[in-house]
Structure formats: structure tokens, C-alpha cells
Amino acid sequence: MKTAFVTGATSGIGRAIALELSRAGYEVVAAGRSAAALQALAADGITPLVLDVTDRNAVRQALSGLRIDLLVNNAGIMPPLANFADAELADIDAAIAVNLSAVVALTRLAVPQMRERGSGHVIFTGSAAGHAAFPNMAVYSATKAGISGFAAALRADLAPHGIRVTEIVPGRVETALYQHILDPEARAAMYASKSVQPEDVARMVRAVVELPEWADVTRFDIMPTRPATPVSR
Template sequence: MTTAFITGATSGIGRAIAVALSDAGYDVYAVGRSQAALKELQAERPGIVPIAVDVCDREALESVVADLTIDVLINNAGIMPPLGNFADMKIADIDTALEVNVSAAILLTRLVVPQMRERQSGHILFTGSSAGHAAFPNVAVYSATKAAIAGFAAALRADLSQYGIRVTEIVPGRVETQLYKDILDAEARAAMYAGNVAVQPDDVASMVVTLLGLPAWADVTRFDIMPTRPTSPSGSKQGK
């Protein structure tokens, strides 16, 4: 496999994976909405091909994918809706979370899997979350979207394994990214990541490079990557 198509590649886990795969010799297509961020990424890694497109723009996404051969698809784009009790959520925030985190990933996968099936090879990865597998307060809709991705990935694997296509769900715990930048102030984010206890995007990227390097007959169906040290709700270390 040589070609990787990564959504949400302008920051955080997606950006780290794009850089790591480029360094590993993959031809990387980096997808994101921010042209400025994509230009910065390409300046850092000239071999990366930037694609400025909104994953929710179905026609634009279909047009982009139609001309590409994709060996590795990484559905990483996602958003965190405002934190709070579900009873107080805005309907618009619910709709956006479902569209970006679930519908866009399923649609893109549908656009890509036929070519993989024809070649009898390919690898599809989804960035899920520990919130999709355990209950946390104030993130009901986000948890629902990630649980949906977990279920989709498992069923997709059952559909596609007969064609030699591998499917992996990435399940991160607390990762130090920009996911909360629009819904938490700087002080709250600092508390969340206090003590250098959070997993880093590069840690996730290293795992992705490793599992992609496994022989075709071995599929890591899911990997969980969590901070070694637990944290309190405020983000501080527990214990010494």
C-alpha cells in the first residue's frame, strides 16, 4: 500500500498521521477545510498533497475521490459539540455532530470501498473515542456519534474481510489536541492537560504506521490508546 487519504488532516491526530505516513514513504492526500493550515503542512512535508474540501460537501468530496487511487483511507475528521447536559443542547449542534462525525465518514467510505474491493486490498481506519465505549457526562451526542462509528467499523469489517480489506477502529483516550479549543477556555484546557499526562497525536500516529506495516493477513481490528497516568476531572494527576 502506498497511497493514504486522511480527513481532518490540518491539526491534531490527523496532521500527525499525515506527517508520519509521509515520512514512512506513503503518498499522502491531506484533507481539511483550512487552506492556510494545509499550506503549512505542505511546506513542512512537500510530498503531501493538500485537498481543501469540507467532508460534508458530498458533491465536492465525490469529485475529489473519483480521480484517486486510495490504498489507505483514514476517516479522522470530527468535531466535539459544546459540552453540557443533553437537555440543553441546541438542535443545530446535534445535527452538525451527526453530519460530520457519522454521515460524512460513512459516505466517504462508500465512495472508496468499491475500488478497494476491485483490487482485493485496502485498509480503512476510523478515529473513534473512548467516549464511544464508556459513559461520560455532558457528551451524550458526541458519545453517540463515536459509538455509531464503532458499530459501523465492526460491521464493515464483516462485509469487507472476504475481499482482503482491513478495518481498524482507533480508540483514543485523552489526547492533547485542538478538539476542545472552541468549547473550553484556555484555563480549562490547561487544567485538562496539566502534568503532561495526556497522549500526544504523534503517539497515535506511531501506532497507525506500525499496524499498517503488518502483513496483509493480520488486521488490528481496534486499538485503545490511553494515558498511562489517570487524571482527575480537573486534569491533574492522581497520586504521586
């Protein structure tokens, strides 16, 4: 049985992906910071792992001796929406640490074993904000643009070894990402028309990983059919 390691699995896209991969026959290790949310996943046969992805020592220990066939780098945060000139340095540092630095470090620990085996798959949850400019999202956009560039260059490094790399580029997905930075009225306006659901993204991920190993979907964009306010992920 193949093993999938999914970060940010306590809610939203990460949780949906963990459940879908479990249904697809993967042994899933679901990592996140909420023990209660992870325990709920354990009831579905998923292995919970309480983990702060910015803790380098904890991540190294968690991956030690663990075979990873599929790595899903999904953990991410949204800093407060604001003009960059008003952004707090602590919020900037946190977004870069979680959304970019931790992703690069975790991937560095996981891919050598894939290269040794000559197979594996690395998936990144990016964002439409990494490919287009939106106001009040400069730092978030920078981290997601960094993920896009990293994914493309990583693919160039690893493709000769039979390792696939995929970037997910979601548009408006109904998740808890904005729960603490938008008031209920703003969230209601954002989701006034039907948004992409986390389960929709998860089904696309399953379709991608179930392709034969000689086929690599390098990037897929998933957007709501009907437009709304220009806010991503």
C-alpha cells in the first residue's frame, strides 16, 4: 500500500484530500495542529499526526523512517488583508514561514527517498493569487508565487528520476481560510454564488494521482463557474 503524507489536514482542502486518498486506498498520514480535528480523521482509518510544520526538528522526527510515496504540501495561512504599507512584520514573517519556508524544508526531507526509489509524487496547494494580482494580498501572493516557482524548478530537478510534481491552483474555495480575517458579512458576500468545495479539489487530486506514472499533470486550475469578488483560495 502506498503512503500519502498530507499537511494542513485538519480542515478544508487538506482534510478533503486526506479522506479522498484514504478512499483511494492510500495509507494516509494527516498532519496538522488541531489534535481534536485529527482524531476525527482517525475514525476513517487515517493516521493523525499533531505537527507544526514550522518546527524543523519535529518535522524531521516525524518523517524519520516514514516511507512517503505521495507528499501533499497543503498547510497554509492567510495573513490579515491589508495594504502592504500597513502590514505587521509579525504577520509577514508568519506567512512566509508557513506558506513557503516550511514547505521547502519538508519537501527537502521527503524527496531524497523518492529519488532513491525512482518514483513518487509531490503536490502543492498554490493559489490563483500566486498568478494574478489582487489588492491587500501582497504577502500571500508572494508566498504562493514562490510555491509556483519552486514547484516548476523542483519538477525540472526530479523528473529525470521519475518523480511527478503537481501544483494545484484554486480560485474561490469555500474553506475556513478567511474565518479569522473577514467578518461574517464579508464571508457571506464572498460565497454569495456557489464556490468550489474542498471535495471538488480532492476529487481532482485523486484523478491526477491515479494517472499512469508516465503522465504528470504539472498544474491544474480549479475555479468557480460563476464569478464573485476577486479573492483567492
